Amino acid sequence: MGRIAELRTIVDHPYSYLQKIKDQSGKKIVGTVCSYAPEELIFAAGALPVRLFGSDSGIHRADLHLQSYCCSLVRGILEEALSGRLDLLDGMVFPHTCDSIQRLSDVWRLNLVKPFHADVVLPVKLSTPSARQYLTDVLNKFKTDLECGLNQEITEANLIHAVKIYNAIRTQMTRLYQLRCENPQGIKGQDFHTIIRAAMIVEREYFLESLTAIVADLEKMTSEKEPSRARRLVISGGICNHPDVYDAIEAADGVVVGDDLCTGSRYFEGVINENLPPLAAIAQRYSERAICPAKHAGLTQRGENLVRTVRDCKADGVIFMLLKFCDPHAFDYPYLKEMLDREKIPSLLLEMEEQTEAGGQLQTRLETFIQIL
Numbered sequence: 001m002g003r004i005a006e007l008r009t010i011v012d013h014p015y016s017y018l019q020k021i022k023d024q025s026g027k028k029i030v031g032t033v034c035s036y037a038p039e040e041l042i043f044a045a046g047a048l049p050v051r052l053f054g055s056d057s058g059i060h061r062a063d064l065h066l067q068s069y070c071c072s073l074v075r076g077i078l079e080e081a082l083s084g085r086l087d088l089l090d091g092m093v094f095p096h097t098c099d100s101i102q103r104l105s106d107v108w109r110l111n112l113v114k115p116f117h118a119d120v121v122l123p124v125k126l127s128t129p130s131a132r133q134y135l136t137d138v139l140n141k142f143k144t145d146l147e148c149g150l151n152q153e154i155t156e157a158n159l160i161h162a163v164k165i166y167n168a169i170r171t172q173m174t175r176l177y178q179l180r181c182e183n184p185q186g187i188k189g190q191d192f193h194t195i196i197r198a199a200m201i202v203e204r205e206y207f208l209e210s211l212t213a214i215v216a217d218l219e220k221m222t223s224e225k226e227p228s229r230a231r232r233l234v235i236s237g238g239i240c241n242h243p244d245v246y247d248a249i250e251a252a253d254g255v256v257v258g259d260d261l262c263t264g265s266r267y268f269e270g271v272i273n274e275n276l277p278p279l280a281a282i283a284q285r286y287s288e289r290a291i292c293p294a295k296h297a298g299l300t301q302r303g304e305n306l307v308r309t310v311r312d313c314k315a316d317g318v319i320f321m322l323l324k325f326c327d328p329h330a331f332d333y334p335y336l337k338e339m340l341d342r343e344k345i346p347s348l349l350l351e352m353e354e355q356t357e358a359g360g361q362l363q364t365r366l367e368t369f370i371q372i373l
């Protein structure tokens with residue numbers, strides 16, 4: 001089986017993969033819900049951090065606890081937990097970001113008993129020197145909580161190793177992004193999406209090995225690239241859990257060449273400075289990486305970052321993928337669109353549920369947008 005096919009099997013059946021890891025190695029599994037979860041510390045505690053996504057079995061039990069105007073991602077994660085499908089988790093980590101994630105944490109704490117439950121209360125404004133010190137203190141407390149909750153000491157050597165592994169993954173991911181940008185025909189959107197999802201699930205050392213091999217293969221293909229007439233697009237939003245959308249874009253003669261997603265560049269951006277003490281260095285990366293709308297680092301930082309991404313990727317347009325009832329992204333959309341309009345960058349807004357399938361109306365909207373580019 002090829003590397004990407006192997007990753008896809010894991011991404012399509014994450015719970016059986018995680019159960020196998022637990023059974024074979026006794027490794028603890030810790031769920032996370034957001035790209036601000038300090039995964040390096042979970043890794044350093046010998047556990048496997050796993051980003052959770054919503055339910056594809058419909059949402060029933062979660063509606064007894066969360067209003068239907070919470071986003072389908074959060075309601076879907078709760079559904080998975082209340083259905084018992086997340087019983088394999090040894091703990092959960094909730095960064096203090098959007099309201100929906102905070103409410104999910106409250107409901108989780110009251111209804112789902114796990115050995116470990118942490119709220120990581122990061123500051124809202126991340127760009128000041130005092131925020132960075134505060135962040136380091138928060139990470140220090142999280143480290144102590146993890147040690148107690150998982151009954152595992154986190155040594156300096158473990159932390160340094162974790163930083164090295166995550167840096168190596170982020171460096172390879174950055175190269176993968178560059179290669180896609182140079183030759184988007186070299187890798188299908190679905191495969192790219194599989195790699196990103198796998199980065200959040202698979203044992204990280206093994207993932208790094210697979211990723212390095214995939215990037216090396218792609219490097220060879222890039223040198224044989226052919227010019228393409230497909231329209232180049234950047235996707236912007238919170239999460240993209242819609243592999244079908246990539247196929248729909250490609251069927252409409254478009255290609256994704258960059259993104260501004262939590263399940264994308266925001267998750268990988270920026271390496272950790274290996275010359276600083278690990279916790280201070282992790283805090284520094286958080287304060288410098290591209291922010292999400294649940295955080296603040298200046299009134300127009302996200303818009304500037306999006307315009308820069310479009311320019312760097314030589315993109316023809318932007319597709320906003322907005323999860324219904326996601327307030328933080330909905331509030332940011334008007335000003336982001338305005339900034340794109342000022343730069344004469346066309347954009348399309350798609351409002352979706354986490355499990356929206358491509359086809360029909362979505363396909364027509366994509367085709368119409370791509371044709372005018």
Ligand code: SF4
Nearest residue numbers: 034035097262292294
């Ligand atoms: S948009 Fe922000 S709060 Fe929401 S998942 Fe992404 S990083 Fe977390």
Ligand code: SF4
Nearest residue numbers: 071098100238323326
């Ligand atoms: S940022 Fe939006 S999509 Fe992400 S968890 Fe919060 S409300 Fe849901």
